[in-house]
Amino acid sequence: MENEQGLRKQPVYLLAIETSCDETSVAVIEDGTVIRSNVVSSQIETHKRFGGVVPEVASRKHVETMTRIIEEAVEQAGVQLTDLSAIAVTQGPGLVGALLIGVVAAKALAMTLGLPLIGVHHIAGHIYANKLVQPLDYPLLALVVSGGHTEIVSVEREGSFRILGQTRDDAVGEAYDKVARALGLPYPGGPHIDRLAREAEEAIPLPRAWLEPESYDFSFSGLKSAVLAALNQARMKGRELDPGAVARGFQESVVEVLVEKAVRAARATGAKQLLLAGGVAANRGLRDALAERCAAEGVPLLVPPLSLCTDNAAMIGAAGYLKYRNGEYETLSMTASPTLSLEAWSLADSAGRTDGDAESERA
Amino acid sequence: MENARAYRFSSRNEAETGRLAGALAQHADPGSVLALDGDLGAGKTTFSQSFARALGVRAVVNSPTFTIIKEYEGSELPFYHMDVYRLSQEEADELGLDEYFYGSGVTVVEWASLIPDLLPAERLTIYIETGADGERQFCLTPSGERYERWCIGLRENGVLA
Numbered sequence: 001m002e003n004e005q006g007l008r009k010q011p012v013y014l015l016a017i018e019t020s021c022d023e024t025s026v027a028v029i030e031d032g033t034v035i036r037s038n039v040v041s042s043q044i045e046t047h048k049r050f051g052g053v054v055p056e057v058a059s060r061k062h063v064e065t066m067t068r069i070i071e072e073a074v075e076q077a078g079v080q081l082t083d084l085s086a087i088a089v090t091q092g093p094g095l096v097g098a099l100l101i102g103v104v105a106a107k108a109l110a111m112t113l114g115l116p117l118i119g120v121h122h123i124a125g126h127i128y129a130n131k132l133v134q135p136l137d138y139p140l141l142a143l144v145v146s147g148g149h150t151e152i153v154s155v156e157r158e159g160s161f162r163i164l165g166q167t168r169d170d171a172v173g174e175a176y177d178k179v180a181r182a183l184g185l186p187y188p189g190g191p192h193i194d195r196l197a198r199e200a201e202e203a204i205p206l207p208r209a210w211l212e213p214e215s216y217d218f219s220f221s222g223l224k225s226a227v228l229a230a231l232n233q234a235r236m237k238g239r240e241l242d243p244g245a246v247a248r249g250f251q252e253s254v255v256e257v258l259v260e261k262a263v264r265a266a267r268a269t270g271a272k273q274l275l276l277a278g279g280v281a282a283n284r285g286l287r288d289a290l291a292e293r294c295a296a297e298g299v300p301l302l303v304p305p306l307s308l309c310t311d312n313a314a315m316i317g318a319a320g321y322l323k324y325r326n327g328e329y330e331t332l333s334m335t336a337s338p339t340l341s342l343e344a345w346s347l348a349d350s351a352g353r354t355d356g357d358a359e360s361e362r363a
Numbered sequence: 364m365e366n367a368r369a370y371r372f373s374s375r376n377e378a379e380t381g382r383l384a385g386a387l388a389q390h391a392d393p394g395s396v397l398a399l400d401g402d403l404g405a406g407k408t409t410f411s412q413s414f415a416r417a418l419g420v421r422a423v424v425n426s427p428t429f430t431i432i433k434e435y436e437g438s439e440l441p442f443y444h445m446d447v448y449r450l451s452q453e454e455a456d457e458l459g460l461d462e463y464f465y466g467s468g469v470t471v472v473e474w475a476s477l478i479p480d481l482l483p484a485e486r487l488t489i490y491i492e493t494g495a496d497g498e499r500q501f502c503l504t505p506s507g508e509r510y511e512r513w514c515i516g517l518r519e520n521g522v523l524a
Contacts, residue, residue, distance in 0.1 A: 021430065166425070169424075171426065221408060225404035
């Protein structure tokens, strides 16, 4: 495509590293869109016994597994370290101890191989995971839903991010996990609630948090409290609520608000595509409802396969490639930035970005 | 540790919780640590949000459960918002929490009772209990002279009982 002048261009291989929270992952990406390898060391088994994801364990795991996973990713990609063009790494946001391990590994590689170093915003990665699946059409709208994030992001052109809304309290994945725990379901709770909700014939009535009429922000803390209150009230009367009805009531409330706000934002920004990103994109109830609304609105819905929705390094390579092409490199003094702002991470020449620092307040 | 006396505050809504948070924030100085506890949904994050606002944090303060620690800039002091819900004490030990506790900012730790050995000996412990009709009872237990002074000050101003 890009070689029309008959030049046989060498492919650009980016090695990407992601350690922002609970996964150690390394990928090799060719020309920003082709996944040559994407190795993820899922730590779910270790975490189960705690009823939650334990980042300290993860942090230590990152150190233990980093070298092995780098080797594996390079080997699976069928490339040599000397074939690489740049090293991309998640710079933030995330847990500082976890981020650090990836950043240090990336710097070491960049220094020894004499390659450019690219810092990547984790959410930009989630959004650009979609580019590994199909071409993107701007302006687009992204709904990012995961254990730590719930954001509506407008991407007016390539690499230009504007946060329209975000959670004011719990992230959607976190709300799922906490409700699942209250229902005595195993970790991770999301898939269990999703399944129970779809099998249930009834739903207990639960509130929807719409916030101010114009707002694209979310709030799931009140819904979580409403679920707990319903469970407690039933218990005090010596009854147990049907977990399926609770799951369905909860999921309907979450999905309705997510879908409604995302579709309204897509309409308001004239989005040509709606992207679903983040681990909660695996939720069937959410995907089905969003697909239905998007079809009615005539907006194509993009949902990457699950392996690219949960944290992985391939998405970091896809987003990092934007900065590679733009020549936006970091020096070896780059540090992990737990509160990195997405808007400030936008490409330097992207429209609509006047002053990244002024916008970083919404980090 | 000596068994300090406890102070009480009851709140019927977020605005009243804000009154307590605001009064506490006035006393905040570098190295202040508030240890928050209470059941899921008791209102720990709501309290933390009010407290952050009172410190002049303008950014959105949302749940730190997933990332454990979130840092913010207040008007005069940094604000460190922690949530150790997902941690055991051994695991939290390696996160270097002391850097925050004894740092230049103000720290609020949600689910603090999960890491009793890691908390500074001097701190203000706040336990939130949910009553009927969404009413919240705040029980404040100061450890150390600094926090005794805070509580006495708040009682004299009629905030605490």
